[in-house]
């Protein structure tokens with residue numbers, strides 16, 4: 001049974017619901033009330049007389065602009081036994097859906113975005129999890145990296161079908177780091193080697209948007225709406241995701257699932273971290289300030305183009321999870337194996353090298369769509385194809401850079417400009433023109449700036465500093481020289 005199309009509803013019409021989108025079923029009392037949850041519901045006199053038995057099905061309804069909502073439909077019938085049979089059968093069908101989670105570990109960041117994480121969870125998400133009979137263990141984080149460290153060392157992961165975070169991209173990143181590190185440690189894998197094959201983690205990660213950018217949620221689901229995300233989690237709507245590993249001198253730094261940005265996005269993030277008190281508006285303020293400074297950075301970008309892949313960054317297709325999908329991203333094992341060997345033996349395929357002065361170097365492993373830019377940094381990027389779209393914005397006038405930025409918010413192509421180029425790549429490296437000394441790195445790691453950062457060619461002037469930092473999913477990486485590899489399903493992050 002995959003569809004319910006039967007009986008007469010309270011409005012006297014017939015109704016069809018796909019079993020895969022049923023959230024719960026409850027029997028209604030003959031005395032016009034629900035049996036299970038004590039929520040009483042008045043039934044129309046006429047239908048009660050004609051059909052004295054009834055049950056209510058809660059299901060996913062697709063609303064406007066990718067939003068999902070929970071709807072109820074009540075079915076009436078003449079015989080109690082038949083009614084019970086329907087309820088039992090539906091429950092059996094729901095139990096048989098193995099992709100649905102039953103036990104979840106939930107982390108809430110109370111300080112993410114507009115600091116509404118706890119309220120959003122209690123009011124919008126928890127009632128849906130209860131309705132769908134999902135048990136939860138909820139932890140409200142007390143400090144940064146609380147969730148990461150708990151996942152890495154303490155959490156009894158065997159008890160859960162998945163972990164869910166309520167927060168922004170930074171919170172999601174904490175979960176990825178906690179889970180991936182734990183899996184590698186348990187399997188004796190050294191994350192420091194860029195060539196090491198990582199062991200996929202088996203637990204899924206879900207995200208309820210309550211952050212500032214919410215790009216991971218928006219780019220996968222199509223909207224940053226907590227109810228929609230909760231419903232995706234309940235029905236077990238999984239989406240594999242690419243994960244990039246970032247190394248510096250054979251030392252592992254971080255993983256990235258959305259944006260790695262040097263120059264504009266790195267500087268903007270570094271400035272915005274000092275203005276967290278402003279909430280999400282800090283990005284507008286720091287974005288404007290960074291735009292005015294108009295710093296460019298010199299260096300060499302080397303990359304391994306992804307040649308035998310489906311599509312290019314200039315395609316018109318859009319990749320999203322769920323039913324709105326135009327192109328479901330999920331490569332076959334065969335392609336996956338080829339990707340692995342490409343990653344392990346990159347010299348087989350030609351690397352390309354580009355030197356120059358860049359206002360921004362961005363790597364988007366997914367579209368990076370968000371409310372500020374509904375089509376994203378790289379609208380055609382795929383969620384799970386083992387590639388990242390490398391966008392190079394060369395030094396240009398302020399006016400031209402503004403035109404480029406504005407195109408992220410309109411239908412015009414942001415890559416169709418002489419100073420912008422985009423490449424779909426499997427790996428890339430960036431080396432700044434000037435080497436960063438260890439002492440410089442130490443100071444930058446502690447959030448301080450050095451005089452030596454100021455332009456080395458003209459120490460007396462105030463033109464561009466020698467280095468920016470990398471914005472890695474909203475976290476600052478002080479190292480300018482990095483090596484990045486993009487992996488499909490090697491890490492096994494499955495987003496609901």
Ligand SMILES: CCCCCCCCCCCCC/C=C/[C@@H](O)[C@H](COP(=O)(O)O)NC(=O)CCCCC
Pocket residue numbers: 168169170171211212213214215258259265269283284287368370372373376377405406408409471472473474475
């Ligand atoms: C003059 C109009 C300019 C409009 C430019 C819009 C371009 C927007 C591209 C946005 C890309 C967002 C990529 C996502 C990055 C997040 O990982 C990161 C952290 O998110 P969170 O933890 O939720 O705070 N966010 C950012 O780095 C901020 C990007 C904001 C860009 C304006």
Ligand SMILES: Nc1ncnc2c1ncn2[C@@H]1O[C@H](COP(=O)(O)OP(=O)(O)O)[C@@H](O)[C@H]1O
Pocket residue numbers: 108109110111112113114140141142143144145146166167168169170171172174210211212213214474
């Ligand atoms: N209880 C907490 N107190 C302070 N910082 C926290 C706490 N929990 C998580 N964080 C950190 O807050 C940062 C931002 O979190 P996030 O949920 O992404 O919000 P935002 O989207 O506003 O940046 C993350 O780097 C995370 O590590």
Ligand SMILES: [Ca+2]
Pocket residue numbers: 242364365366381382383384385386387388389
């Ligand atoms: Ca990708």
